[in-house]
Amino acid sequence: MAKVGIFFGSDTGKTRKVAKQIHEALGSDAVAAPVNINKASIDDLLACDALILGTPTLGTGQLPGLDADCQAESWGEFVPELESADLSGKTVALFGLGDQQSYPDDFVSAMGELYDLVSAAGAEVVGFCSSAGYEFNDSAALDGDDFVGLALDQDNQADQTAERIKSWVASIKPALGL
Numbered sequence: 796m797a798k799v800g801i802f803f804g805s806d807t808g809k810t811r812k813v814a815k816q817i818h819e820a821l822g823s824d825a826v827a828a829p830v831n832i833n834k835a836s837i838d839d840l841l842a843c844d845a846l847i848l849g850t851p852t853l854g855t856g857q858l859p860g861l862d863a864d865c866q867a868e869s870w871g872e873f874v875p876e877l878e879s880a881d882l883s884g885k886t887v888a889l890f891g892l893g894d895q896q897s898y899p900d901d902f903v904s905a906m907g908e909l910y911d912l913v914s915a916a917g918a919e920v921v922g923f924c925s926s927a928g929y930e931f932n933d934s935a936a937l938d939g940d941d942f943v944g945l946a947l948d949q950d951n952q953a954d955q956t957a958e959r960i961k962s963w964v965a966s967i968k969p970a971l972g973l
C-alpha cells in the first residue's frame with residue numbers, strides 16, 4: 796500500500812482540524828497523522844508516495860506565512876523548498892480553506908498557489924472539485940469551473956464540510972493507492 800502523508804499550514808487552527816477530519820475519513824493505517832508544515836522537512840514529503848496538502852488563504856489570496864497576519868511559520872517559508880524539489884512520480888491532492896463571503900475575489904486562492912508549486916515540481920495533482928455550491932467572484936484555485944482541490948469554507952459553510960470531505964476522500968483514495 797502506498798505511503799500517504801498529510802501536511803497542512805494553519806493560522807488559527809481551522810485547517811488543522813480539517814486535516815484531522817480528512818485523516819479520519821481516509822481510515823487507513825497507511826496514512827500517518829497530519830503534520831504541520833512548520834514541523835516538516837522536504838525529506839518528509841519526499842518519503843511519501845502520495846501527499847495530501849492543505850492550506851488556508853490569508854492576506855489577499857496568499858499562502859500563510861507570505862502575509863503579515865500569519866503568526867506561525869507556514870507554507871510561505873516552505874516555498875523555496877518546494878521550488879527546488881523534484882516531486883515527479885508523486886500524486887498530490889490539495890485542500891484549501893477560505894471565506895467566500897469576506898474574500899469573494901480571492902476565495903481559496905492559496906490552494907492555487909500550492910497547485911502551481913507542486914505542478915511545477917512535477918507532481919500529478921488529483922482531486923479536482925466542482926465549484927458549484929459556492930458563491931464567490933474569483934479564485935486563483937480554479938481550473939475552468941473546477942477547483943484544483945477540495946475547497947472548504949468553515950466561516951460560512953461549515954455544515955457542508957463533513958459531506959464534502961466524505962465524497963472527496965472517496966474520489967481520491969484509488970488515485971492515492973489506498
Ligand SMILES: Cc1cc2nc3c(=O)[nH]c(=O)nc-3n(C[C@H](O)[C@H](O)[C@H](O)COP(=O)(O)O)c2cc1C
Nearest residue numbers: 805806807808809810851852856893894898902903
Ligand atoms: C487576515 C485574513 C485574510 C484572509 N484572506 C483570505 C483570502 O484572501 N481568501 C479567502 O478565501 N479567505 C481568506 N481568509 C479566511 C481564512 O482563509 C479562513 O478563515 C480559514 O478558515 C482560516 O484557516 P486557519 O484557521 O487554518 O488559519 C482570511 C482570513 C484572515 C484572518
